[in-house]
Amino acid sequence: MLGKRKNTYSSGRHRILVVSVLCLFGFCLLAQVRPAKKGEQKPAKSKVYLLHSDVLKKSPLNPDPDAQILIGNVAFRHDSVYMYCDSACFYEKTNSLEAFDNVKMVQGDTLFLYGDYLFYDGNTQIAQVRYNVRMENKNTTLLTDSLNYDRIYNLGYYFDGGTLMDEENVLTSEWGEYSPATKISVFNYDVKLVNPKFTLTSDTLRYSTATKIANILGPSDIVSDANHIYSELGFYNTQIGQAELLDRSVLTNEGKRLIGDSLFYDRVKGYGEAFDNVIMTDTVNKNMLTGDYCYYNELTKYAFATKKAVVVDYSQGDSLFMHADTLQMYTYYLNTDSMFRETRAYHKVRMYRADVQGVCDSLVFSSKDSCLTMYYDPILWNNNQQLLGEKIMIYMNDSTIDWAHIQNQALSVEQLDSTSYNQVTGKEMKAWFQGGEMRKVDVIGSVRLVYYPMESDSTLIGMNVSETSLLNMFLENRKMKKMIMSPKSNGTLYPMLQRPPEKMKLDNFVWFDYIRPLDKEDIFEWRGKKAGQELKKSNRSAVPLPNHNLFNKKK
Known part of the structure; x- marks a missing residue:
């Protein structure tokens, strides 16, 4: 019986020694507490309460003689937050504690924080959690090895790599912060958002786990099987696949590149819109479309452009510039051997190349028979x-x-x-x-x-x-x-x-030298025929309408 008591006593002394050493180790982490901003009002201090412990002792090895060594089913409360662990050091005078092993921090029914080590300061209300850290907030989980959680601002932030997951996406970065109250997270350095349908990489990203909207705040790439988006400013709704992008963002799809001062893109419906100073290039067919508005549907391969719209063809060395009020492109028998395209220009068509110039009211080019038809004089x-x-x-x-x-x-x-x-x-x-x-x-x-x-x-x-x-x-x-x-x-x-x-x-x-386009800038200046120089009136064939029976139809 005496030998058994000695073993129990020896085991207890060893456990107290380990806890005391870990308490000493915890002091080196205090410097990582988030400093208070100048001018911020400090909250009123409240007391941290010890609710339960199987064993309570004092250790002469701890630098704080008033530190309490707690072992077994330890529980604390501070205001509305509860903290649990296997063992702890409680510093009642400084209103702080260190918790070891199976650490759990619970605030209401919305926040659950887990880890292997916790230092909590009841005065600053900042929790420092280390090793195998997991923060859970309803359908959102944050994983890291080093997390500081500020209860005053309801904000958790990591600085040595972390992963945030919700129902839609998995986000990783070197530094990040997450607010359980607002559901807003901010990521910096080597940011990566992985979705089953695309991957977003960035250096700076703001993301809402409530709306699933990613706010792009720096150079970012969004890559999927069909296309690639580059943007430095804008937002992307990862749930419904819609993006609004600014600052000359770029959308690339199968050899086509769309740039504008602002872009709208709907991944589900497969179309993009570009506004102001638009440039759409086709590296396969060696042509380019410019203007102040452009629409392109990557599913039907339909394109539409207006507001100073210009088609530039550079397949022959010297570029051909063509302007019209409206430009359209239709694709028929999509993804079949019979596929062909129609390019249509409506009203006040003017074109210029060094060796050839032209004007007409409307124009249709079909790749089916490689025929370009000019209508109306x-x-x-x-x-x-x-x-x-x-x-x-x-x-x-x-x-x-x-x-x-x-x-x-x-x-x-x-x-x-x-x-x-x-x-x-x-x-x-x-x-x-x-x-x-x-x-x-x-x-x-x-x-x-x-x-x-x-x-x-x-x-x-x-x-x-x-x-x-x-x-x-x-x-x-x-x-x-x-x-x-x-x-x-x-x-x-x-x-x-x-x-x-x-x-x-x-x-x-009639020698129509006064109508002839003089250069690529002159294509925007429409000049009609003088009175009496028009062709005789006759029953002319009108511009045929697009054949919607064949549009995007498989043969």
Whole structure:
């Protein structure tokens, strides 16, 4: 019996010694208490109460002679918070305590804090919890190894790495803080938010576990299977997948890059909107869209742009700039071998490239047949040549012109000097190109022409005026090589000094130099035809509406 009592006494002394040593170790953590801000009003002090302990002793090893060593089922209360542990050092004079092993701190039914060690100061109401720390607040859990919890501000913060989890997301960072009252958390340094559908990385992030909204406060990347978002300011609702982003944020999707002063993105519905100074680039097709408003749906591949909207095509080296009031892109038979796109420009279309310029009211380009169709009195210029009609259809081959078809009231004019113009008019014209240069032109129906033959040194011989039903012209190095009229017409050749003024221009001749775009900035300045220079009224084909029966339909 005596030996058993000695063993029990020896075991008790050993446990008191361990607790005393741990109490000494706890003093080195006091420096990490959050300092009070200047001007803050200190709360009224209240007493920390010891509620229960199986064993209460004093240890001569503790530097505080009044420290109480508590062992077994220890419980404390301070105001509305309860603290539990296996053993503790209680400093009643300083209103503080150290708790060891199976530490648990409970405040109402909203906050539960666990760890292996706790130092609690009842005067500052700051709890320092260390090792295997877990803070639980309803559906939110915070894990770390070092956490300070400020009861006055109801704020927990870690500084050596931590993880916060809720129903939607898992967030990790080097430094962070969480408020159980407001459900707001702030993260800094190597921040990572992982969601089943995307991953967000940042240096600074503010997140609400109540609304699931992440406020972006620094350089951040949001990456999913389909797209990538870069932003330095804005917010992302992780629950419904909506983002509002500022400061020239960037949305990238399958080779397309959308930038604007502000962006709105809906991940569930799959569309994005950009506002002000918008730039949308397509690295696959080598074109770019700019303007003050742009909409793009990544699910249907539909795009819409307005407010100074410009399409820039740089696939041919020299960039082609085209402006219209409204630009649209439709995709048909999506994700099938039959997929094709239509680009549409509506009203006051103007385009400029160093070698070609054009104007029309509306325009449609279809990748199905690589045809660009210009509607309502279109005009094209190439160097000193001008082409116009009621409708112009340009068929492309690998982004270069293959052939063109000018329908109704067709007129071709080539300026030779300030008074001399080669002119051809007919019901329709067909022109074939090779290597970007016109090689053959057919003029069909009611053909009339004013033509100036040249010497080999480009000296004008005279002026030829003729009429026929069909004209075939063959060109080489941009010069007329051969001309065939059917039926054959000798016409009339006037010497240069004997040209009748009334014969020098066809009755439908107009040189629209005042309409021609002068540079890429001039495409925004719409200039209509002067009174009396319009084409004759006729029953013209209207711009066909998009075929919504095929829109986003699988074949």
